Amino acid sequence: METMVFDKDGFLTSPESWNEDMARRIATENGVGELGDEHWEIIRFLRKHYLEGGLPAVSHVCRVHHFDHYCIPDLFQSMKVAWRIAGLPNPGEEANAYM
Numbered sequence: 001m002e003t004m005v006f007d008k009d010g011f012l013t014s015p016e017s018w019n020e021d022m023a024r025r026i027a028t029e030n031g032v033g034e035l036g037d038e039h040w041e042i043i044r045f046l047r048k049h050y051l052e053g054g055l056p057a058v059s060h061v062c063r064v065h066h067f068d069h070y071c072i073p074d075l076f077q078s079m080k081v082a083w084r085i086a087g088l089p090n091p092g093e094e095a096n097a098y099m
Helices: 020-029 037-052 058-064 071-076 079-085 093-098
Strands: none
Touching: 020 079, 037 058, 037 071, 037 079, 058 071, 071 079
C-alpha cells in the first residue's frame, strides 16, 4: 500500500502518485464513504479540468454533468473534500477560501 503524504491543509503533495485506491481511502478518511458513479464522474472531471488549467466553479461542475445544483456538497460535503479525493494539489489560499 502506497504512503500518502498530505500538506497542512490535507491535500496530496504528489498528485502524480494518485490512483483510484487512494481516492477510496481519502474518501473514507474524509467521511464521504463509498464512491459511486456520480462521485467518479466528478473526480475524473476535476482531475481533467485541473490538468487543462485550473479550478472549475462548483455550479459548473454540477451543470456539466446534469446533476443537481448542490451536487458537490451532497456528494462530497464540499469542493475542498472533492479536490482532496481527486488527489489534486493545494489550490492556494484564495481558492481554499472559495472552496
